[in-house]
Amino acid sequence: MSMIDRIHSPQDIKGLCPQELTALAEEIRQALVVRIGATGGHMGSNLGMIEATVALHYVFDSPRDKLVWDVSHQTYTHKILTGRKDAYLDPAHYADVSGYTNPDESAHDPFMVGHTSTAISLALGLAKGRDLLGGKECVVAVVGDGALSGGEALEGLNNAGAYDGQLLILLNDNEMSIAPNHGGLYGSLAALRQSGGKAPNNLFTAFGLEYLYVEQGNDISALVEALSRAKEYTRPVVVHIHTQKGLGCAWAEQNKEQGHWANPGGAARFEGENNPTFTADLLLSWAKKDPTLLAVNAATPGAVGWTPEWRRQMGAQYQDVAIAEEHAVALVSGAAKRGAHAVLAIQSSFAQRTYDQLLQDLALNRSPATVLVYFGGFSSADPTHAGCYDIAMMSNIPGLLCLAPHTQEEYAALLRWSLQQTAGPVVIRVPQQVVHGPTSSAETLLAQGVVQPSTDSEVAIVGLGDAFTYAQQAAIAWQAEGRPAPTLVNPVVYSAASPALVELLSAHRTVVCLETGIIEGGYGAKLAVALAEKGVRTLVRGADKRFIDREAVTNQLARYRMTPEAVVADLLALE
């Protein structure tokens, strides 16, 4: 009987000797390589954290003691040890668990987490609650080195430094976030690694925290010893462990950035636009002629198609600010203010970190920087990575011009225009679909969007950006009912309902507006405000404002009544 077969809960590892714990870790490693190879997933971070996870569950008593995982993409071993091993061992159960912690899955997961840099603050909240309620449990935050550069983590460290009670912060230092780390603190971490934790520049003691260093971060005995010692501290302590990302998988060990995530069957991965090199190629070609072009990203260049080779060619015209989205927005604002043609590429979900910076640092200052929003739209992701909120978040910030092209040609024209203009900040929602169309001028797109007028005044269908495809499909279905072609519009600009468009639309009996974002706070709601004042019947279609978990997009489209059949049925029902 293998070790792993004997483990049904963390209690089952309490009686194991060091050799057995190590054997268990090795079995888990083999299982993860197979499972991640088959389903895809976060390879490097999970392989590096196996021993530390075993040690944590050996020393602490979950779920009484609370383990709070930052980002929580490194929790596969934690899930195996906490009653969810079938999801990693049995292909029939691979889909049973999400890739992140989830309290609905297990009492061993205190929070649902998918964004970085939150664990210290959440753990400090648990500790504060424990103190007020008279609890005695231990609270542990497990944080990767990449997460440390995020503002919320640093705020948390500062507050932990002033807290007087038990809190253990396990810092998993694998010398990488997704891409290589950037920022001055990583020099200090390197010095701590090189000095066995004794280097004078210590960010953690500077924040008032206790500090322990463990060089052998993949050695269970060393980890158990250090964690047992740290458990006795009555004030916050950082246990800094040096681990090897991707340990045990040669490919992931050697390709630490690409090995962060593996695709099913080992296929090459690109996470960004369906046309992944489109933006990168445009920016690189322009950058070669324009030395003031500056492309900025916050720790996820691979996700937006900015490969290591592209970064090398961009040289000083590319800047990775590490996980620091707030800083990224302020940085492009400052650079644009100084005359650079600055562009920030950011995922819809991570842009949520930047509401205030978009408003105060960027829009209020009319800095002509460009923000490219990737992954905006519907997705089958877990709830922490949804891309359906950015329209509602950004389009209601004053002074931001928000644009949603439909075709690659429109996108290229708007991006080029945006980098040249000096009036103020521009947000462009990068198309998720690869659609081609005629070359348009940015000026025309900005002035009137894309309008296919009808001679008939019955129905107008508006589709914003990617949703213009759905509008076109609905128009075809409507005509298949023997109706005249409806007016079709992609407004392109979604930061306001333009008066000209409102006038055009209000000449119709019914207006339908489709967008790939939530209805509440979205673009259709702007149209509805204008059209309701005129008493024009308007059907606004988009996502419900609620969290959804790994639901197929086709399912969502049907539920949101955005399919051609649903649009036609809803129009017919009004007659």
Next chain:
Amino acid sequence: MSMIDRIHSPQDIKGLCPQELTALAEEIRQALVVRIGATGGHMGSNLGMIEATVALHYVFDSPRDKLVWDVSHQTYTHKILTGRKDAYLDPAHYADVSGYTNPDESAHDPFMVGHTSTAISLALGLAKGRDLLGGKECVVAVVGDGALSGGEALEGLNNAGAYDGQLLILLNDNEMSIAPNHGGLYGSLAALRQSGGKAPNNLFTAFGLEYLYVEQGNDISALVEALSRAKEYTRPVVVHIHTQKGLGCAWAEQNKEQGHWANPGGAARFEGENNPTFTADLLLSWAKKDPTLLAVNAATPGAVGWTPEWRRQMGAQYQDVAIAEEHAVALVSGAAKRGAHAVLAIQSSFAQRTYDQLLQDLALNRSPATVLVYFGGFSSADPTHAGCYDIAMMSNIPGLLCLAPHTQEEYAALLRWSLQQTAGPVVIRVPQQVVHGPTSSAETLLAQGVVQPSTDSEVAIVGLGDAFTYAQQAAIAWQAEGRPAPTLVNPVVYSAASPALVELLSAHRTVVCLETGIIEGGYGAKLAVALAEKGVRTLVRGADKRFIDREAVTNQLARYRMTPEAVVADLLALE
């Protein structure tokens, strides 16, 4: 002729000797005490920064060199030296300038800034732009110690530590933010002060930055010497100066927290609700019976009526997290998850820092914490402190129940209910007006809001929270036209348009919705989406989505057509 009379631009101080610079500083100090005494303003921070500002303009060459002021409420001396002295010397011109930097006022102000912790990132952007454009100017970020705890500042420090070029960060350490500082880094700052900058725990060198210490932060000669030295650095350097907040005004020196801001004529100040002790009294009385009640604030307790005496009585049930709004949201989420009755008081404008934390850390985790939003609504503030965005920001986040009571009694009932419930997070917009009414049960308010039905089906007027007053006024004006009483509604819940309310409203010919926030993304837009689908004519009234600067609220109300006269006129125009 006084020194100050001779200064028309920073060039005019270049030829002054140290004694003259000191005399100039003293004249500025006398002028500021008089001016702030008369108009109100940020007293302590400005008095402490006079010498450093003179020294900065002596050593650097603004506007060629760029001075980026964090928060920028400490820039009165900067404004005096850069051609705006009349606004501080001549009562007829007191209103000529804002309390913050503003590029529209002067080329010496690179940014409009009013939120903290942004200067390092903005300055790094200017520096990066300079490098790409081949500029040679110096860039200086001026940061107060209180701002250091904010995530954006810490992200900026980390990125500055990895930057290879000129950037000077002047850290004004006056041992205070608005209220006393909280967090582990302040222990390290104290050790640096006590050791003359030599203490081993140095946050700045840990971030990879160069570091200089100046104990005599109100001594112009010492400052000029240090800044001249720091100016020669070719990589980022922190110049840590120890200043005395409120220097030269005995009252501000002795009352550093209250002295942060002085009211005109020296009147006592409270910034929060018009009934400033209402919330504090409620929370304190409940906290005495409920040891799990936890009240959290991010560095502005005075602004929400949480006085030093109140804080003393709350003891461990009160937590100031310093300027760290993101952390504050995660903290209450964690504490509520552990069973504490956690409540965060935060200003509408500063809550903008927390979009992602409200969504991911709080709402997604269904943590039953309460967020009290202060200063939500129209105000005559500068654009950086507007309170009109929170409805659009928060009400479109899934899983947040957002409530807008109108009366003190409704507010108290909803706050008490919120602290007891366990379903999930609740946002309450604290009423800005003090209105009394009958005692209501929270359950009734949540289920149906406040509805005064009419026997007539002509007009329904909806007023959310504070705007219910405007709805009542409009109803009276409508009746004065000889019309039947309209249906009157405060929906209370503004995170969704309830189906029951939509049904009630759609039985009317025309619906008017008033709210004290921007129209786009707001509550009325939710109603408009639902009512436009039914073809019901709906007038949504609220603020335009654009930045406004110190405009009287009465003016705004007229411009937004929310006055009784405007509502009646717009209704009549539809007939």
